[in-house]
Amino acid sequence: MIRVAIIGASGYTGAESIEILLRHGEAKLTYLSALPEECGKVGDMFGRFKGRCEMDVVPLDLNKLADLADVALCCLPHKVSMGFVPKMLDAGVKVVDFSADYRLKDVAVYEKFYGVKHTDTANLAKAAFGLPELFREKIKGANLVANPGCFPTGAILALAPLLKEGLIEPDVIVNAVTGASGAGKNPSAKFHFPNMNENLFGYGIGTHRHMPEMEQIATDVAGKPVTVLFQPHAGPFDCGILSTVYCKPKSKLLNEQLAKLYMDFYGKEPFVQVCAGSPSVKDVAGTNYCHVFAAIVKGAVVCFSAIDNLIKGASGQAVQNMNIIFGLDETMGLK
Amino acid sequence: MIRVAIIGASGYTGAESIEILLRHGEAKLTYLSALPEECGKVGDMFGRFKGRCEMDVVPLDLNKLADLADVALCCLPHKVSMGFVPKMLDAGVKVVDFSADYRLKDVAVYEKFYGVKHTDTANLAKAAFGLPELFREKIKGANLVANPGCFPTGAILALAPLLKEGLIEPDVIVNAVTGASGAGKNPSAKFHFPNMNENLFGYGIGTHRHMPEMEQIATDVAGKPVTVLFQPHAGPFDCGILSTVYCKPKSKLLNEQLAKLYMDFYGKEPFVQVCAGSPSVKDVAGTNYCHVFAAIVKGAVVCFSAIDNLIKGASGQAVQNMNIIFGLDETMGLK
Amino acid sequence: MIRVAIIGASGYTGAESIEILLRHGEAKLTYLSALPEECGKVGDMFGRFKGRCEMDVVPLDLNKLADLADVALCCLPHKVSMGFVPKMLDAGVKVVDFSADYRLKDVAVYEKFYGVKHTDTANLAKAAFGLPELFREKIKGANLVANPGCFPTGAILALAPLLKEGLIEPDVIVNAVTGASGAGKNPSAKFHFPNMNENLFGYGIGTHRHMPEMEQIATDVAGKPVTVLFQPHAGPFDCGILSTVYCKPKSKLLNEQLAKLYMDFYGKEPFVQVCAGSPSVKDVAGTNYCHVFAAIVKGAVVCFSAIDNLIKGASGQAVQNMNIIFGLDETMGLK
């Protein structure tokens, strides 16, 4: 039985990680930590855990963590995470990190987009990028996995077959709409119910930090530089991301070829389903699945993907990575 | 042309008042004020006013108010309002006050439920209670009208014919569900979209301040003491209140008698419609209408009403009161 | 491993039953049936099962059912169910029936409210009422369990401690709001998104079929006749029922006594949690839990309960009953 700690258990990705681990047959929660002012009983923080999880969330104590856990799901924010991850690794605890701190291999890009100096470049160099459908082998032996961002997960899974096979021009547009849980648990004017309900808007125009992350992975998959124009939007629903990706084929492609390409690429993947039309956010909400579809429109390829931003886009993928690290059935707790 | 000021224009009831007055043929907005830190262009505060209302919201200046306005819709919070209303009245400006400060005639009850000493009992004694369907004549000559609470408006309109005719026992239960705009514009954990969406809960159990207000009006209408057990709930929609009221008839009543009673009572009211079944919140949302229905179930009377909490429950009713004060067609701006 | 069939797998309660059984460690789905025109792959009917459940839904064949299943979760509609249940029982398959056909012990009441003659009174007499918190012992030995209605489950769990201890007058009011999934999967004008969204309304005024069911169980629990005035409403959310129940204590009760009463009554129940304030629908949505709370308001008792109408109000409770019938841990698949 793998012993799992959640660091930063008081936020939405922490809660979703607890939810998944309550149903995991070969891993169990042994330690939950958060900032001192956010500690207490899990059931008091999130009413849905009343009677289902009787654990206390406590301030982080690295010695206790090392005693109690084999692996930490680290749900700390960007910039904060890199202050703790090296200590956890040093204490002999494997880490799946949810922040962006170990995703961007190019330190200059990280420092530009996150506005701080990277303080743990040694571990950054060693971290595996935790998108199992593309980097499963590297995850297997890793002590540190950088869990991908929610938008990059959706966008790259929509595009990967085309990138991998070199079938498209290296210049893509990613239009995505996320549910409101993507903004986290802290109340704000934008996500105040009477403002967000019945609403839809774009944000992060030209500046969203998932743009360089998408470019890095897309480039990695394609084997040559790919440019990504990424435009996120927020919509009036709790969970899910629908990505609509526009790209140009290098030479004429038919819908049948696209269907075969995606089926060949994803046919054996446990968590990717190739659909016969646009995926729907509601079909993947509450699951670790990604639904994809691609079609030719006016000579372009339009690719769709739907994921749950908190599960395949965060906590579910983290458990999937954890399962791979420890050689468990990759789908444990997630089917 | 009546000149109208809105004091406290930066909140939801202020915005809804602006909305209504933009369409009012015989009144015009001349002055908008708010706390200094909430001032600025209306279109910047509420995007829906861009291009529709180019006014600035400014800090309150009583001299300017007196120069510019015949009447003030005072949307200040409870306890704050009574500090300003006497000054506006002294400056010769009529006031429709949205707060509870001039609603509860029994000062002891006010002080118990609002936890402060009442500082303007002189005007309290003179204020008309602004529920036109019941107190139209008193509103006509008033300089100060206390605009009713949203829940009392819905509950009393559902019950008034039965109370007035003395047909029920003086002991009623009011179960109501309000949309989330009832909580106001300030972000909070409860009304954070990912918490409020897909949710429904009770609150203010035994303590809601609209309970004594309902009792006062019900008692007034019935001509003898009426006890009200009021339980509010909040639901995942923007606007509206559905009230379901349970009471006992003194003697056997038939559905046909109820239908006739309500039609007789409300047949000439411009803003109350008697329905043939449960009203629906969506049918009244965005309007100043109240839809009512009553039926006998197991010997009890179950009465329903639906209103828009921000319109018939606040800003619309305030304009209706203003129209009455100034002798205008009561429906101006509200049809 | 218990082999489970779902009869009527194409509706919402069928789908929710599949969802639960996919995670059940000691039971497995072996047979799914529906009307011929609704058959096909589960993943085509409900996109969320793509890749998660590869079974076909087929027209019912009683011989195959008998070969393949130890128990049937029978999700057929009222009036239809009693035509099939006796055949399943005769074939040696235990049945948890979701319809009302085996709930109302008084055949005359059934025939009045459902408008048809009861055709299987023999099994009706033997059926256990599947509310485990109250009738666990009777469920243990049963071949046929009548799974309770969603509203009665919520209402009775809110009231049971008071009824059982004889603390209240036998005359209660149940005000409940259900999510829209309660109306089933067939499109209708009322539940068309642009009509139901941002809406809330009452329905079934004085006529809802769950009223006599509540009275029967309440009477059974109290040991003497109880009258229930039940008023349902529908609100703009997918899943959940919030019940607000009003009753009169026989003699003075304090909030502390209520709290102790509920804790004593439910303290050992795996799926009932006693809260410190109004429960919230969202805290129980997606779970088999019921959250309850009771308080004194103006001398009356106001009791609240929240459940997921499709889980504790249907499929979850059915699996809970199935677990009890077969002597499994009652919480298997449901935690």
Add this chain to the structure above:
Amino acid sequence: MIRVAIIGASGYTGAESIEILLRHGEAKLTYLSALPEECGKVGDMFGRFKGRCEMDVVPLDLNKLADLADVALCCLPHKVSMGFVPKMLDAGVKVVDFSADYRLKDVAVYEKFYGVKHTDTANLAKAAFGLPELFREKIKGANLVANPGCFPTGAILALAPLLKEGLIEPDVIVNAVTGASGAGKNPSAKFHFPNMNENLFGYGIGTHRHMPEMEQIATDVAGKPVTVLFQPHAGPFDCGILSTVYCKPKSKLLNEQLAKLYMDFYGKEPFVQVCAGSPSVKDVAGTNYCHVFAAIVKGAVVCFSAIDNLIKGASGQAVQNMNIIFGLDETMGLK
């Protein structure tokens, strides 16, 4: 006082037209018609009109129409409309037609996308395209105005300044999300509340009929052929369309140039507001306004627009067109 008929008054655009005309100072509703099986009192069809509009909706009688109305807002479906419009025109009634029947100037394109032969090419040739911001002069003298589709209205208003000034490559991508009212009032599985709520999906992939309409107008505005790749989506809200448009500038453009371009182009338009960031659907819902914004991202131009699909995208724009036809203040009834 202009006398207005609504033909096809029983659908959503009919209802929205009634709503607007109830507040129009210089036009009044005189005739409402619908299919015989959809006739009756307006307040029974749409509860929100109870007490606000006491008219009957009757089967169409062209003689009565000619007697009673100066202009018809024709809300009939595509293909049906062209059977009635010539008769209304012959009867001396001006027509603003909501269908696609008079929008596509190229009959072959119409016949390809709508699958029927065009039966009124004579009037098609004379019809003005009712997008006032671009074709106001042609609308002024028209007897027949083809009211634009909702998606083309949003997309073209987002793009028009760039097209008109020849600043972009003639190859654009329009990604749009509409609220569920866009699907009309007939219940369907996709728009059944429990399916549509919390959902978001693409549809009409490569086949949506608004694609050729966008191309025709874009080409007209640009003065040379423009290709549009249009991908619509549906989201869980009632009203509104957010369009996100991607295009390539012919030469380098700066954000300041874009801001000036849009302000110059739209500065005097009563219903278009240039925003300082992404528009929000909720800011325009319930209004005839279009909010636009454009920015440079990675060398491309990303343009946004938000409209209410039933108002600026249908009924509001129709009344705007009607105002222009009759020489009224263009904003009557719409501010």
